[in-house]
Amino acid sequence: MRRQQRQRLAFLLVSGVAWAVTIPIMLVIGLIATRGLEGMSWAFLTEMPREGMVEGGILPALVGTVWLTIGTAIVAMPLAIGAAVYLAEYARPGPLTSAIRLAIVNLAGIPSIVYGLFGLGLFVLYLQLGTSIVAGALTLGLMTLPVVISTAEEAIRAVPQEFRLTSLSLGASRWQTIRHQVLPHALPGILTGVILGLSRAAGETAPILFTAAAYYLPSLPSSPADPTMALPYHLYVIATQVPNMPLAPQFATALTLMLIVLSLTVAASVVRSSYRRRREW
Amino acid sequence: MVGPEQLHSAALLGRIDVRGVSFWYPDGTRALSAVDLVLAARRINVVFGPARAGKSSLLRLLNRLQDLVPGARHTGDVLLNGVGIFGPEVDVSDLRRRVSMVFAVPTPLPGSIRANLTYGLRMAGHRDTAFLEDRVEWSLQQAALWDEVKDRLDSSAYALSGGQRQRLCLARSLALGPEVILLDNPTSGLDPLSTALVENALQVLKDQVTIVMVPHSTQQAARLADRAAFFLDGELVEAGAGAEIFLGPTDKRTEDYVTGRFG
Amino acid sequence: MDASRAALSRTTRPTRSGNRMEPWIERAVRLAGLSAIFIVALIFIFLIRLSLPALTRIPLSAFGDLRWYPIEERFGLVSLVVGSLLVTAVAVGIAVPLGLVTAIYLGEIAPPWLGDILKPLIEILAGIPSIVLGFVGWVALAPLVQRLGAPTGLTAFTGGLILAYMALPTIISIAEDAIDAVPKSYRDGSLALGATRWQTIYRVVLPAARSGIVTAVMLGIGRAVGETMAVMMVTGNAAHVPRGTSMLFQPVRTMTATIAAEMGEVARGGTHYHVLFLIGALLFLITFAINSVAARLVGRRRTGEGGG
Numbered sequence A: 001m002r003r004q005q006r007q008r009l010a011f012l013l014v015s016g017v018a019w020a021v022t023i024p025i026m027l028v029i030g031l032i033a034t035r036g037l038e039g040m041s042w043a044f045l046t047e048m049p050r051e052g053m054v055e056g057g058i059l060p061a062l063v064g065t066v067w068l069t070i071g072t073a074i075v076a077m078p079l080a081i082g083a084a085v086y087l088a089e090y091a092r093p094g095p096l097t098s099a100i101r102l103a104i105v106n107l108a109g110i111p112s113i114v115y116g117l118f119g120l121g122l123f124v125l126y127l128q129l130g131t132s133i134v135a136g137a138l139t140l141g142l143m144t145l146p147v148v149i150s151t152a153e154e155a156i157r158a159v160p161q162e163f164r165l166t167s168l169s170l171g172a173s174r175w176q177t178i179r180h181q182v183l184p185h186a187l188p189g190i191l192t193g194v195i196l197g198l199s200r201a202a203g204e205t206a207p208i209l210f211t212a213a214a215y216y217l218p219s220l221p222s223s224p225a226d227p228t229m230a231l232p233y234h235l236y237v238i239a240t241q242v243p244n245m246p247l248a249p250q251f252a253t254a255l256t257l258m259l260i261v262l263s264l265t266v267a268a269s270v271v272r273s274s275y276r277r278r279r280e281w
Numbered sequence B: 001m002v003g004p005e006q007l008h009s010a011a012l013l014g015r016i017d018v019r020g021v022s023f024w025y026p027d028g029t030r031a032l033s034a035v036d037l038v039l040a041a042r043r044i045n046v047v048f049g050p051a052r053a054g055k056s057s058l059l060r061l062l063n064r065l066q067d068l069v070p071g072a073r074h075t076g077d078v079l080l081n082g083v084g085i086f087g088p089e090v091d092v093s094d095l096r097r098r099v100s101m102v103f104a105v106p107t108p109l110p111g112s113i114r115a116n117l118t119y120g121l122r123m124a125g126h127r128d129t130a131f132l133e134d135r136v137e138w139s140l141q142q143a144a145l146w147d148e149v150k151d152r153l154d155s156s157a158y159a160l161s162g163g164q165r166q167r168l169c170l171a172r173s174l175a176l177g178p179e180v181i182l183l184d185n186p187t188s189g190l191d192p193l194s195t196a197l198v199e200n201a202l203q204v205l206k207d208q209v210t211i212v213m214v215p216h217s218t219q220q221a222a223r224l225a226d227r228a229a230f231f232l233d234g235e236l237v238e239a240g241a242g243a244e245i246f247l248g249p250t251d252k253r254t255e256d257y258v259t260g261r262f263g
Numbered sequence C: 001m002d003a004s005r006a007a008l009s010r011t012t013r014p015t016r017s018g019n020r021m022e023p024w025i026e027r028a029v030r031l032a033g034l035s036a037i038f039i040v041a042l043i044f045i046f047l048i049r050l051s052l053p054a055l056t057r058i059p060l061s062a063f064g065d066l067r068w069y070p071i072e073e074r075f076g077l078v079s080l081v082v083g084s085l086l087v088t089a090v091a092v093g094i095a096v097p098l099g100l101v102t103a104i105y106l107g108e109i110a111p112p113w114l115g116d117i118l119k120p121l122i123e124i125l126a127g128i129p130s131i132v133l134g135f136v137g138w139v140a141l142a143p144l145v146q147r148l149g150a151p152t153g154l155t156a157f158t159g160g161l162i163l164a165y166m167a168l169p170t171i172i173s174i175a176e177d178a179i180d181a182v183p184k185s186y187r188d189g190s191l192a193l194g195a196t197r198w199q200t201i202y203r204v205v206l207p208a209a210r211s212g213i214v215t216a217v218m219l220g221i222g223r224a225v226g227e228t229m230a231v232m233m234v235t236g237n238a239a240h241v242p243r244g245t246s247m248l249f250q251p252v253r254t255m256t257a258t259i260a261a262e263m264g265e266v267a268r269g270g271t272h273y274h275v276l277f278l279i280g281a282l283l284f285l286i287t288f289a290i291n292s293v294a295a296r297l298v299g300r301r302r303t304g305e306g307g308g
Helices: A001-039 A042-046 A061-090 A095-109 A112-126 A133-159 A161-169 A174-203 A232-238 A248-279 B055-062 B092-098 B112-122 B129-142 B162-174 B191-207 B220-222 B243-246 B252-258 C002-011 C017-057 C058-065 C079-110 C113-128 C130-147 C156-180 C184-192 C197-208 C211-224 C231-233 C255-262 C269-307
Strands: B015-025 B028-040 B044-048 B073-080 B099-102 B181-184 B211-216 B229-231 B234-241
Touching: A001 A232, A001 C079, A001 C130, A001 C156, A001 C197, A001 C231, A042 A061, A042 A133, A042 A248, A061 A095, A061 A133, A061 A174, A061 A232, A061 A248, A095 A133, A095 C017, A095 C211, A095 C269, A112 A133, A112 C017, A112 C211, A112 C255, A112 C269, A133 A174, A133 B243, A133 C017, A161 A174, A174 A232, A174 B073, A174 B112, A174 C017, A174 C130, A232 A248, A232 C130, A232 C231, A248 B211, A248 C113, A248 C130, B015 B055, B015 B112, B028 B055, B028 B073, B044 B055, B044 B220, B055 B073, B055 B099, B055 B181, B055 B211, B055 B252, B092 B099, B099 B162, B112 B129, B112 B162, B112 C113, B112 C255, B129 B162, B129 B191, B162 B181, B162 B191, B220 B243, B220 B252, B229 B243, B229 B252, B243 B252, C017 C269, C079 C113, C079 C197, C079 C211, C079 C269, C130 C156, C130 C231, C156 C211, C156 C231, C184 C197, C184 C231, C197 C211, C211 C255, C211 C269, C231 C255, C255 C269
Parallel strands: B044 B211, B044 B229, B099 B181, B181 B211
Antiparallel strands: B015 B028, B015 B073, B229 B234
């Protein structure tokens, strides 16, 4: 029975490690939630920062993050869905398709700071968009592409093959089949991918560091050509760059950012599951 | 009531000539070898034989659904009313409306019964609601489904039973006003009553449309066939009038098969 | 009836405007597919273009300088590369064993209800923005590390630990997939021969999941090398080469943090500016290599499954 004892010991160790992994996660979430709630208030979310950001709220950063996220969606969605349709419906196995897939894998692996450098080089300087919401959204949009492409492609492939065959056999063209049979049924899955991509974009700092983000602005951005404050960068600034910054607003900012990102994640899974219940076939 | 019949009443349209057709799947398996066959207009043409005889492959070739199999290839030609269907000027969508397919497993498209029936016409660019409504009623009546669904045309096609679904699929093909309907084992999953309904509908339809059918059984083949063609391993063994093939086949292999001494 | 039919067919001539657009739509979709290649190429070209001046202005040997001191035009990359390597090594050294064991626990040992609690927790971890984890590292973890006896809490170890938690969700999910993919017959065969569950996991499941585990490690490295903000907040950003037995508990500066911290202040067009792009190009090449190899491993695993 020594083998049984060894197994018991091993299982004990394994579960110990698993708990060592998960307990800190709970601690982090608990820390941000409890300390963040202390500094959280309606005024905190809706007021401009004052007194060198030590006082007041985070409104411009909040608004900036919303702008950037919408911009990211506008940039990433058409391109990513187009690419997903191509890969799922048109691409035939071969060197070109492999090259596209390799490119997507690598896009997903490029460090976010490198996207920031690229955005600076191409959008801010070469295309002379300046440090602006447009330049930031373009950079974040490209960074978001691989996630959205992969999820959208999966959603498109999940549409039963019989629907395509039936549609084509009734004289619908290839594009009509995609437009009327494939995309409507893949839409919830595609949306899930888009929202997941956006949740990541909303929390990113490095790509907007040199393309869109401002340390402090006295007013809200008035057009997409303006630079903007953004929550992740704001958190970095008040945590490390502002002397004598009290901790409460730092935690409240972290909590706000985390809630935005997590609510997007939850929204994505709600879309997915509510659709699964509703579909007919 | 309007139907496709007036469309091609001038000449006897809906004849298909299969000329020296061979067909290979991408992995190199030959599904058809040098098939020569005439599918008679306005008749029930039964294509039968054991599994892997090439029946389904032939049907899917007739409206170019095989185009969708990347890497598959064929030689020979198929003529519809004397015109080659593989020619460069042929519009494949148009061909598939004229030569329409009903599959073994009935697949309603997600959406209402009405949306299913008008789908092909809408994709062809038809917008006239009165015309579409007319076609919905006509095709449902031809498929013997009208009485069962006329009060719930806007409910989901997935609310229908298996037998109703298959008649819906038949009606959906008929709504296009085809010259030829291809039926690949359309009664395989149906109960005897639904099977009888479908068979009766086909008997009526054959005055207006050419029917090419892979039957569920030799009995069904014998029941329905005006013309019959027996396939074995991708080869056409024998073709002729239904009565000849089932009562007095000339080829030993056909005889073995229809008398049940085979496979 | 013939007359009505004729009238009908006149009024219902189909309008087929869709067909003229179709080739254009297909071209657009194809272009979107090709855009992935185009974008990777564009990123590479821009990084190279903007780092070339650095290579022409500075002799290659100067990058071997131990000191990174841009004000004096000293651009030694050694300390930055070592910083990145050190932090990555710590992160992978922590994340891989922890992630693997957690995956085994979730896949083979934990009762399902517990998995239903722990898996969402790990998904939440994956969703927490890196800046928030960096912030937690900065306000909570660094003081703890300092209490362990280090002169400062902002060290390579602190950075590696935060990075490990960022890489954990990826590593756990890939390792779980790899373990799940082991055919049930292997497991049953081993159990039938009298092996205990633990022996089965250890001798049969893990070896069979090896290539998936290697992939998890590769992607974990890729993630850790490229992480910026959290690392910048908690590693102390001292550009020197750490030495000695306590090297893990000295402040370091990574390649990513250097770009993030200095690009905002640098004079555009100056040597320093171009060197920062050169560091970016290096990061690009490193992650490109890692991800290409990982992708190939994944591909081989998928094609290998058919042969069984």
